[in-house]
Amino acid sequence: MTGHGYALRPDTDTGTLLGARVTLVDPDALLAAAAAEPVDLLTDADLPAGVRRARFTVRAEAGTHHFEAYLTAGPPGATVGLLALGLAGPAGVLLARRLAVGDPRAERVLAGAGRVAVEASRRLGLRPPGAAAGPRPGRRGAATALAPRDAAGEAVLREAEALGLRPDLDHRVAPGARSVTVRGAVPSREVTPAHLRAMVGVWLQAVRELAGDTPEPRVLRGRSYTVGVTPDAAPPGTAAVTLDQVGGLDDVVARFREIAVSFRHPQVMARWGARRPQGILMYGPPGTGKTMLARALANEIGADFREIRTPEILDKYLGGSERNIKQIFREARAHRRPTVMLFDEFDSIISYAGAGGDAASQAVNAVAGIFKQEMNTLIEANPDVIVVATTNFPHRVDASLTRSGRFDVKLAIPLPDEDGRAAIVTKMVRELIARHERPGFRMFADDVDPRALAALTPGLTGADLREVLRRVQLAKAMREATEGAPAGPISQDELAEAIAGLRRG
CATH class of the missing domain: 1.10.8.60 (Helicase, Ruva Protein; domain 3)
Structure with missing residues (x-):
């Protein structure tokens, strides 16, 4: 099942962390994807009672991979979240109750409780809390390091420290809610799946602390967590197709990605006086994915997709086809969002322009002439619109219609090798x-x-x-x-x- 690059199922790494079963799905690909944009690592997490919401992301910025986990919990459960600050027992119960009703004296006690975590961090050999993060102005809370009260939690944090992650925790309390943010960072040139696994362990330790777990990691026992990018399961040919789903056309996909970049950075294009392509002509045998590619380009740009077929233009009544093509471009000029306009089976709309002298040929020539005029001015009227045309028979389309300036990019879509x-x-x-x-x-x-x-x-x-x-x-x-x-x-x-x-x- 596996030739190099042709594995049908992604690599997985499954093991147990703090009593939970954790599966990392294709961790190398996940870390690589973070270089392009932030990646959400967890979806539909099975959270213990009392923990309301959890989010875990990784992003790469300025040569560093940043891991960040965010957790929230409500007021029930007196000692919830206080273990992270070293508070438990009757004092912790009383403090939690006062925090839940917004007692300012309790909030001052909580802010001062960071000193307890400092001492715990010193004993564990962790970085002093607040070295990389502190309370945000105007927010209640204390920046602390995780201070686990059992060997399992200590082992998780020691592993993260040994890998150079130096995790820290930002604990915030407000009436009716608490939140914990756990952060870790490692240079991108050094990041490995081991760093990802270690940060998952730190995240689970924060879940335990917020859920008020006892020294034995019981609250996570029997739970399963899958960490990875959820694949886009929409098959090609649907509205949700992406360039990542296109196989066997690497050069074409690379060209489309360049076009998408030109759409996403209009200020850079304007500074250099550069004009992005206005039109793309794709030609090749039927079934090679031309329409799919047009849809994928629209999704890569984040554009609306408008498909124009032959019946929308050609009209049996005199002058009807000309009116239709003018109306299509009039609407294109009015679009307020980026839009990909696809003229599918272009040759059936405008074919053999200039050939013949009968009424039918004259009508085709009139439509072709209007199409040329509209394309000449479209990009100045609305630079957010790009025209894509596809044909199985490029020889049926007059060269004057597809010259540069109208269709700047011409791509052959061959049968796959x-x-x-x-x-x-x-x-x-x-x-x-x-x-x-x-x-x-x-x-x-x-x-x-x-x-x-x-x-x-x-x-x-x-x-x-x-x-x-x-x-x-x-x-x-x-x-x-x-x-x-x-x-x-x-x-x-x-x-x-x-x-x-x-x-x-």
């Missing part, structure tokens, strides 16, 4: 696994090999490969429905048989 087909199969299968596999249900067998499948599929397009998967999925579902017993995972042989069936028609 063997490497491309392997990449496409890998991405498609990963999406299906992410969408459908659950504990107790395995959709694909371990013998599925994208490389071997690619070798069996010369001449097939991405659409063909998706049809192969659809046929096997349907066959499995029908077998299970009729036999009333689990059909078993999809195997390499079943996929090969479906490929042969597709070739037979």
Whole structure:
């Protein structure tokens, strides 16, 4: 199932931390993704009673990976959160009750309680609290270091310290709520999955402290946490497709990412007097993913997607087609959000411009002429709109329509080669696994090999490969429905048989 780069399931690292089962999903990819934008590490966390909300993120900035965990809890549970400050027992119960009703004397006691945590930190050999964080102006609270009261908690913090994370805690109290923020940082050139795992341990220790756990880590026992990026399970061809889901077209994807950057940084473009591409023409055989790429570009930019098809333009009545094309561009000039306008099957809208002298040809020429005029001024009228046209027959489109200045980028979308087909199969299968596999249900067998499948599929397009998967999925579902017993995972042989069936028609 694994050629280099073609693993169908991400690497996972599963173990036990403070009584909880923790699974890190593809930690290397996760840390790499943080270099581009902050990554949320936890979704739908199973929190102990009393802990209301939790968020755990990692981001890379100025050569440093920053881990930050944020937790909130309500007032019930007298000693909740006070273990982190070294307060427990009857005094802690009384203090918690007074804090819950906003007693200012209790708040002063809490602020002074940081001295207890300082001493605990000194004994543990941790960084003095407040060295990197302190109370924010105008907020109630105290910046402290975690001060666990059991060997398990101490071990977690010592591991983080040994890795150079130097975690610190910011505890804040307000009437009716408490919050804890745990931070850690490590130079990006040194960051490893071990740092991620250590910070998860620190986060779990903060959960325990906020939940008022006893010296034995019982509150987390039996709970499971998955740390990783939730894959985008939307299959290509849907509105949610992204460039990351496009397989076998690395050069095209790289070009689209450059175009997206030009959209996201208009001030830089303006400073240099640079004009981003106004139009993109994609051409190639049917089923190679041209429409999917246009949708993915829109999502990469964060743009609206407007697809224009032949019936919206061509009209049997005299002058109707011309009015339609003018109205489409009039609306484009009025868009207030970035918009990708797709003219799909462009050749069927404007073909053989300039050919023939009959009425039909004159109507086509009139539409083509208006299209040229509108494209000449569109970018000045609304720089947030980009026009994408696709065609399976580029020779049917007059060169004057697609010259530079109107369509600045012209991309051939070829049939995928063997490497491309392997990449496409890998991405498609990963999406299906992410969408459908659950504990107790395995959709694909371990013998599925994208490389071997690619070798069996010369001449097939991405659409063909998706049809192969659809046929096997349907066959499995029908077998299970009729036999009333689990059909078993999809195997390499079943996929090969479906490929042969597709070739037979």
